[in-house]
Every structure is written in C-alpha cells, then in structure tokens.
Amino acid sequence: MALRAGVIIGLCLSAGLIWIIESGAADVFLEATRPDFQKIPLGVAEIKNIGGTESPEGRIRLGNRIEEVLKADVRRSLVFSLVDLSSMGLRLDHLGTDPDPSFKQAGEHGVSVIVWGKAGMKSENKDADVNMEGYVYDAGSDKMVGGKRYAGSPSVVRLMAHRFADELVFRYTGEPGIARTKIAYVSEVGPAREVFVMDYDGHDPRQVTTDGFLNLMPRWSPDRRFLVFTAYRNRNAQDIDMIEVATGKRSTLVSLGGLNITPALSPDGNFLVFSSSQEGNSELYRMDTRTKNLQRLTVNAAGDLSPSWSPSGREIAFTSDRSGGPQIFLMSVDGSNVRRLTFEGSYNAAPAWSPRGNWIAYVCRGPKKEYKLCLITPDGQQRVQLTVGQGVDDSPSWSPDGRHLVFSSTVGGKSQIYMINADGKDLEQITFTGTHNSAPTWSPAS
Amino acid sequence: MVSLFGCTSKSGQSSGDTQASQPRAKSVASQELLDTSFSGRDASGGGLRGLDKNPSEERLGGRGSLMTRADLRGTGHQMEGICAEQATAAGRRDVFFVYDSFAITEDVRIALVHNAKWIKANPRVQLKIEGHCDDRGTSAGNLVLGEKRVKAARNYLVELGAAPNHLSIVSYGKERSACEEHTESCYAQNRRGHMLLKTGK
Numbered sequence: 001m002a003l004r005a006g007v008i009i010g011l012c013l014s015a016g017l018i019w020i021i022e023s024g025a026a027d028v029f030l031e032a033t034r035p036d037f038q039k040i041p042l043g044v045a046e047i048k049n050i051g052g053t054e055s056p057e058g059r060i061r062l063g064n065r066i067e068e069v070l071k072a073d074v075r076r077s078l079v080f081s082l083v084d085l086s087s088m089g090l091r092l093d094h095l096g097t098d099p100d101p102s103f104k105q106a107g108e109h110g111v112s113v114i115v116w117g118k119a120g121m122k123s124e125n126k127d128a129d130v131n132m133e134g135y136v137y138d139a140g141s142d143k144m145v146g147g148k149r150y151a152g153s154p155s156v157v158r159l160m161a162h163r164f165a166d167e168l169v170f171r172y173t174g175e176p177g178i179a180r181t182k183i184a185y186v187s188e189v190g191p192a193r194e195v196f197v198m199d200y201d202g203h204d205p206r207q208v209t210t211d212g213f214l215n216l217m218p219r220w221s222p223d224r225r226f227l228v229f230t231a232y233r234n235r236n237a238q239d240i241d242m243i244e245v246a247t248g249k250r251s252t253l254v255s256l257g258g259l260n261i262t263p264a265l266s267p268d269g270n271f272l273v274f275s276s277s278q279e280g281n282s283e284l285y286r287m288d289t290r291t292k293n294l295q296r297l298t299v300n301a302a303g304d305l306s307p308s309w310s311p312s313g314r315e316i317a318f319t320s321d322r323s324g325g326p327q328i329f330l331m332s333v334d335g336s337n338v339r340r341l342t343f344e345g346s347y348n349a350a351p352a353w354s355p356r357g358n359w360i361a362y363v364c365r366g367p368k369k370e371y372k373l374c375l376i377t378p379d380g381q382q383r384v385q386l387t388v389g390q391g392v393d394d395s396p397s398w399s400p401d402g403r404h405l406v407f408s409s410t411v412g413g414k415s416q417i418y419m420i421n422a423d424g425k426d427l428e429q430i431t432f433t434g435t436h437n438s439a440p441t442w443s444p445a446s
Numbered sequence: 447m448v449s450l451f452g453c454t455s456k457s458g459q460s461s462g463d464t465q466a467s468q469p470r471a472k473s474v475a476s477q478e479l480l481d482t483s484f485s486g487r488d489a490s491g492g493g494l495r496g497l498d499k500n501p502s503e504e505r506l507g508g509r510g511s512l513m514t515r516a517d518l519r520g521t522g523h524q525m526e527g528i529c530a531e532q533a534t535a536a537g538r539r540d541v542f543f544v545y546d547s548f549a550i551t552e553d554v555r556i557a558l559v560h561n562a563k564w565i566k567a568n569p570r571v572q573l574k575i576e577g578h579c580d581d582r583g584t585s586a587g588n589l590v591l592g593e594k595r596v597k598a599a600r601n602y603l604v605e606l607g608a609a610p611n612h613l614s615i616v617s618y619g620k621e622r623s624a625c626e627e628h629t630e631s632c633y634a635q636n637r638r639g640h641m642l643l644k645t646g647k
Contacts, residue, residue, distance in 0.1 A: 097499075133501070146498050152506035159506050193621055214621055217585060230589075236614070259593050259617055262586045275586070282590050303590045319587065325546075326587055347546075350584040363584050371582060391628075394584050410581065414626065439585055 040172060042080035042113040043106060044071050045090065047134070051120035062130055063119040066161045070115070070134075072201065073165030073179040078403045078421065079172060083111050099137040099144050107139025114139070115168070117147070119160070129153065132160045136168070146171075158203060176445035178399050183406055184208070184218040184227050184245075184443065185417055188436040195229055197245060200399070200442070202417070202430030208243055209250070215241075217395070217439045221265050224443045228253060228263040228272065240274055254287065262306045265289070267313040271333070273297070275305035284318060286333065297335035308353045308360070310378070317341065317351035317360050317378075328362055330378065341380050348374070352396045352405075359422070361386070361396040361405055373407060375422070386424050395438065398422075400445040406430070408438040538564060538573070538641035541599055542634060545580070548594035550602055554639075558599060561641060562606035569609070572644035575599055577617040578624070580633035585619060592617030599639040614644065 047070065049063035075082045088109060090102045103114050117134035135147035148167055150160045162179035169177030181200045186193050189207070193214045198205040209215040214232035221228070224245075231241040231252070240254035240263045254260050258277035265272055272287045279296075282303040286295045298304040302322035309316055316333060319326050325346040331338040342348040347365035354361065357378070364374035364385065373386040373393050387393050391411030398405055403422055408415050417431040417440045431437040539557040543549070550558070565573060577592030577599075596615040604610050625632040 131503075144499060147501045148498070149501045149503045150506050151503050156506040163504075163506065191622075214618070216589075216621060232616075235616075238616075259589060261589050275590075277590075277593055282593070303594075305590055306584070306586045319584075347583065349587050365583075369582060371584075392582055410628065413628075415581075 039081040040079060040112050041083045041110055042074055042115065042168070043083040043085035043088075043090075043111050044074065045085055045100070045103075045114055045116035047116065047132070048118040049120055050118045050131075051122065062121065062132075062157060063117075065157060066117075066119045066132055069158050069161035069201075070165055073162060073177075074115075074168070076201070076404070076419075076426075077165065077169050077177055077179070078401075079169050079177075080113070085111070085114070097133075097135060097144065097147070099135075099142075103137050103139070104142055107142065112139050113137065113168075113172075115164075117164075119157075121154070122151075127154070130157055130160070132157075132164070134164045136171075158199070162199070175401060178401050178404070178445060180446050181400060182224070182443040183397075183417070183430075183440050184220060185408075185431070185440040186216055186218065186436075186438050187434045193436075195227060195243070197227075198431075200419075202432075205431075208245060208248065210248075217262060217441075219264055219441050220443045222267055222269045222444055224446065228265060230261045230263070240272070253289075264307045264309055266309050266333075267311060273307040273309070273316060275303075275307070284316075284335075286335075295335075297331070298338075306350050308351045310353050311355055311357045315378075317353050319349040319351065328360065328376070341378070342376060342383075343380075344383060347371070350395060352398055353378075354398050354402050354422075355400055356402040359402075361398065363394055363396070373405065373420075384424075386420065386422075387427075395440060397441045399442050404442075406440040406442050408440060538643075540641055541639040543595050543637045543639070545633070545637065546583070546591070548591060548598045550598055554599070555602070558602050559606060562603050562608050565603065565608045565612065569612075572612050572614065573608075574614045574616065574642050574644045576622075576638075576640040576642065577615065577619075578622060578636055578638050578640060579620045580636040581620040581623060581626075581628075582633070583620070585621070589617050589619035589621075592619045595637075595639050 044067060047063040047067035049061045071082060074080050085106060088106055090106055099114070106114060114137040115134060117132060119130065119132040122129045122131060129151050130153065132150045133147060136145050138145040148164055150163060152160065165179040166177030169175065178200055182197050183200055184195060184197045187196050192212045193216060194207055195209040195215045195218045196205050196207050208227065211233045216230040218227040218229040226242050226244055228240055228242045231239050234255065237255070237257045238259050238261065239252050240260050241250055242253050243250040253272065254274060256276050256278040259282065260274060260276045263272055263274040270289055272289055273284060275282045276285050281301060282305050283299070284297040284304045284307055286297055287293065300322050302320055304318055304320045306319040307316045314333060315330055317328055317330050320329050323340065326349040327340055328342040328348050328351045329338055329340050341360070345364055349363050351360050351362045359375045360378060361373060361375050363371050365371050370390065371392040371394065372388055373396050374383060375386055376383045389411060391409050393407050393409045396405050396407045404419055405422060406417060406419050409418050415436050415438045416429055417437050419428045419430050420426065538561050541554045541557045543554065544551060565571065575596045577596035579588040579592050596617060600613050600615055603613060624635045624638070
C-alpha cells in the first residue's frame with residue numbers, strides 16, 4: 001500500500017513548519033506537476049521607473065513595484081526558475097526595446113528568457129494613468145521575441161504584473177497561469193463570519209457577503225462568477241446560498257431544513273453535491289442546478305460530507321465516518337461503487353481532488369492529534385504527508401494548475417491562510433491581518 | 447470571462463497579435479525556438495504568440511475590478527442580537543463534551559437533568575441549544591460533530607420530559623469559539639452545548 005520507507009528529508013521553512021518527503025516520493029512529485037518537466041531559466045533584468053510623481057511616502061517607483069510582483073509571480077509559476085541576473089555582471093539599466101548585447105552572454109550561461117521593461121505615470125497628476133511595457137528576450141533565437149504594453153489606473157499596477165506573468169506562462173507552456181486567480185475564504189467581521197475574495201498572493205481582499213451572520217466554506221462555480229457557501233441567516237436552518245461575486249447578488253440554492261454544508265459544483269456546473277442533515281444524520285445529495293431535482297447519494301447511519309468532484313466529473317471523493325472515525329471514500333456520481341480510500345490513521349477528512357486528477361489532498365491526523373495535510377493517489381497506492389509540526393491545518397484547495405495548494409493553519413496561533421507547492425516546498429503565509437482567516441478555496445483560471 | 451473581473455482588455459484577441467509581428471522575428475524564432483525546450487513557441491513563426499514586438503496598448507480595468515463596493519451597513523448587527531439573547535440565558539447549565547465525541551457522559555447527564563427540571567418549571571420558555579467544538583479537526587467535520595452533540599443533548603432532554611417543540615438546535619462547529627488558546631482547558635470550554643433562551647419569536 002502506501003510508501004512508508006522511512007527516509008525523511010526535512011527542511012525548516014520560513015513559517016516554522018517542516019516538510020517531509022517519504023522515500024520514493026520524489027518521482028511522485030515530478031508527476032504531480034508534469035513528467036520530466038524542466039523549469040525554464042528566466043531572468044528579470046529591470047522594470048525601469050519612468051516619469052513618476054511625488055507622494056507622501058516619496059517618489060512612487062512603479063517600475064520597482066511591478067518588478068517585485070512580477071518576480072514573485074514568476075517564482076510561483078513553477079514554470080520558470082528565476083535567475084539572478086545581477087550576479088552575472090549584466091548591465092541592467094538604460095534598456096530600450098532592443099535587448100542589451102550582454103543578454104547573449106547570459107544566454108550562453110544558461111538563461112533561456114530575459115524580461116525587461118518600464119513603467120510609470122503618464123503625468124505628475126497622482127490619478128494619472130499608469131503605463132507599463134514589458135519585453136521578452138529569447139536566448140534560443142537571440143532576439144526580442146515580443147512584448148506587451150498596458151495602461152490603467154494606479155489601482156491596477158499589480159494586475160499589470162500579473163497579466164504579464166500569466167502571458168509568459170501561457171506563451172511558453174500553452175497553459176493559463178495562476179497570477180490572476182483569486183482565493184475565496186472566510187474571515188471574522190465582529191461576531192460574524194463573512195466570505196471574502198483576494199488575489200492569489202493575498203493582496204486586495206474584498207468582502208463579498210455582508211449579512212452579519214455566519215457564512216462558511218465557499219466554493220467557486222466553474223466559470224468563477226459565483227460562490228456557493230453555507231449561510232446562517234435563516235436562523236432555523238443552515239441553507240446553501242449562491243452569490244455573484246461581481247455584483248453581490250445573492251440567492252438561496254438549498255433550503256431543506258437542518259444543516260446543509262460543503263457544497264461542491266460539478267466541473268460542468270450542472271450539479272451541486274452537498275451534505276444535508278434534513279433527514280437526520282448528514283448525507284450527501286446531488287441537485288440538478290437547472291431542474292432542482294434532488295437525488296440522495298448516500299444511505300447509512302454515519303455522517304457523509306465534504307464532497308470533491310474528480311476533474312472528469314465522473315467520481316466524487318468524500319468524508320464518511322461509517323467505519324468509525326472519518327475516512328476518505330470514493331463513489332460514482334450516482335452514489336454507486338463506493339470504496340474506502342484511506343486506511344492509515346483514525347482521522348482523514350476534507351478531500352480535495354487535484355485538477356489533473358492524479359492526487360487527492362486531505363486533512364490527516366497524526367499520533368499527537370496534529371491535523372496536517374496529506375496527499376494520496378485515487379488508487380490508494382501512494383500516500384505522502386505534506387505538512388508536519390504544530391497547529392491544525394484545514395481546508396486544502398488546489399490551484400488550477402495543480403502545482404500548489406492553499407489551506408488554513410493555526411500554526412502561528414490564529415487561523416491564517418498559507419500556500420504550499422504540491423511537492424511540499426515553498427510554504428508561504430498569504431494572510432496576515434484579521435483574527436480568523438479560514439476555508440480558502442482557489443478559483444479556476446480565467 | 448475576462449471582463450468578469452473588470453479587466454476590459456483585448457486579451458481575447460491576443461493570438462491575433464501575432465500577425466502584427468515584425469518579419470525579422472519570424473525567420474529566427476521558428477527555427478531556433480524548435481531547438482529549445484519551449485512548448486509555447488508559435489508554430490506560425492513570429493516569436494511568442496500573443497506577444498508583439500511593437501505591442502499595442504491594452505487597457506486594464508479600473509478600481510473595483512473585482513466587484514462593486516460591498517454595502518457594509520448592518521454587518522454584525524444580527525449577530526449582536528443573538529449575543530443579546532445569550533445574556534438572558536442564566537439559570538441553565540451548559541454541558542461539556544469530551545474530545546471528538548458526542549457521548550452523554552455522567553457530567554453531561556447531571557447538567558441535562560438540572561436543565562430538564564428548569565424547563566419543566568418554566569413551561570413557556572423556548573430554549574436554543576448551540577453545539578460548539580474545539581478547533582481540532584476540519585470545519586465541516588466539526589459542524590457535523592456539533593450537530594450530533596446538540597441532537598444528543600436535545601434527545602436526552604426530551605427523554606427527561608422536555609417538550610420537543612420548545613427546544614431548537616444549531617451547530618456552530620469550531621466557528622464561534624469561547625476561547626482561542628491551544629490548551630486543554632480552552633479546548634474543554636469550547637466543546638460545549640450552550641443553552642440559551644430564545645426571546646421574541
């Protein structure tokens with residue numbers, strides 16, 4: 001069954017967590033991203049500051065700000081490896097649209113792509129438009145192979161960097177990047193819990209629900225227009241509501257009585273699977289989103305909850321305590337062919353099926369009652385523990401490229417949101433404000 | 447799709463930008479990019495698809511690109527109302543459960559017997575039982591566990607003679623903790639069935 005040979009590689013990460021890979025897992029992790037994938041070495045020469053204006057903090061150096069965001073996006077893409085060009089003795093300033101002759105030398109040292117550009121305000125007026133230009137040098141052809149020019153208000157400076165980063169990923173891999181994806185989550189507002197949406201890097205949080213009750217465990221619609229979540233505003237039962245993120249327009253999807261939680265829309269958006277205690281204990285139901293027809297999927301005396309669709313839309317992973325403590329089970333979408341997936345440990349819950357279909361992330365409990373993240377293949381043949389250490393990790397959710405997970409953890413005391421690569425590297429805290437940030441869920445790519 | 451998040455740009459036309467590429471990029475890129483590991487090279491030549499050697503300007507969305515400003519008036523007021531109810535709940539005993547369990551232990555039973563007597567002495571009151579959990583385990587799992595706890599408590603009160611239509615339940619899982627410390631005494635406080643009077647309706 002699961003690989004349990006005890007070779008453990010441990011590295012201390014910035015937030016004090018440790019990641020481990022069990023023996024044999026290295027091959028597994030390459031597969032988790034893509035087979036035999038080699039990162040493309042990319043250097044950001046400079047995003048030069050042009051124009052500009054005075055502000056209370058001094059000169060707004062837009063180029064520097066964009067460069068910083070772009071580098072972080074490039075690093076998180078996991079498509080490129082970020083090369084430090086300054087250590088190669090390159091001339092990095094006063095660049096025009098033509099590549100600097102020294103780029104060829106960088107190419108000879110293994111750098112495949114060099115990016116540079118400029119950014120600034122159109123005038124001294126602080127509300128003036130921001131312009132950004134970015135150019136791409138390809139070492140293979142020793143040419144500037146293209147560029148982008150963006151304009152917009154000062155509020156979209158980060159978006160310009162994200163757009164350019166996604167453009168690079170898409171052009172070099174044919175896959176959409178994640179720099180413009182969003183993360184929905186739940187945060188404490190007074191005594192209430194409200195749904196928020198932020199950029200994938202934790203910036204620009206916006207409140208989506210405003211009813212002053214509890215609003216829990218949001219999930220995206222496949223077209224990323226809507227969020228579905230559990231709402232407490234009907235004080236006699238917990239309904240499943242849907243809200244249009246752009247407009248705040250809200251409606252109730254499921255109002256059956258009892259506790260209705262963990263909604264999950266099918267990849268085609270035609271079905272909603274959720275857990276309801278309307279008939280006593282928590283069971284999974286499937287609702288046709290057009291006809292509202294309801295089909296009960298599970299029938300037993302135990303709790304069934306936390307459904308996660310396979311990317312094909314043919315199977316559902318879920319949590320059930322029918323065998324004692326909670327374990328992960330799989331079934332077909334009609335409720336047939338139920339089989340238990342996890343056998344290790346007495347608490348395995350909150351499954352999240354990866355976008356490529358090859359892993360299921362979930363919360364696993366260790367011997368010291370620590371709740372951590374694990375990954376298992378849908379055939380149960382390989383299992384890896386992704387996080388270790390103190391605190392309760394909860395609500396794993398995959399990035400649309402399948403290379404990252406976002407989750408909540410109390411490792412630092414209060415619950416905050418963290419990002420980690422699917423190979424256990426690069427743990428990064430992405431929320432810092434607020435006393436309780438939880439239940440993150442990653443949007444589809446745009 | 448793109449305009450959903452307010453990015454009113456021309457991204458949908460990106461692949462069309464290729465046609466505007468300068469000829470000098472074509473000859474080299476189509477041959478030499480083949481020798482590299484790039485999978486995103488443009489089969490039609492012209493460098494990277496969507497990138498333009500003389501790019502035209504794309505306008506990105508303005509402020510509020512995600513959504514209109516949320517109306518925050520009223521936020522929290524409803525919960526304040528609920529908290530006011532709690533203040534009137536003196537006289538009943540909360541019940542405390544053991545870790546990862548909804549079992550009616552001897553301590554729980556004694557508190558429920560006390561509460562059942564009080565309910566029978568005050569037959570017109572409506573009682574709401576809130577189920578809470580410590581923060582160990584998943585959000586979803588604790589909502590279900592909290593519901594099992596309040597249902598177990600309610601069913602026991604009914605067995606002791608309380609009128610079922612005077613008892614309502616709600617599970618808050620680990621979402622409304624009494625305390626936040628990661629200590630056994632705090633966990634124990636959070637594993638509670640909280641008895642409160644329903645006022646008004």
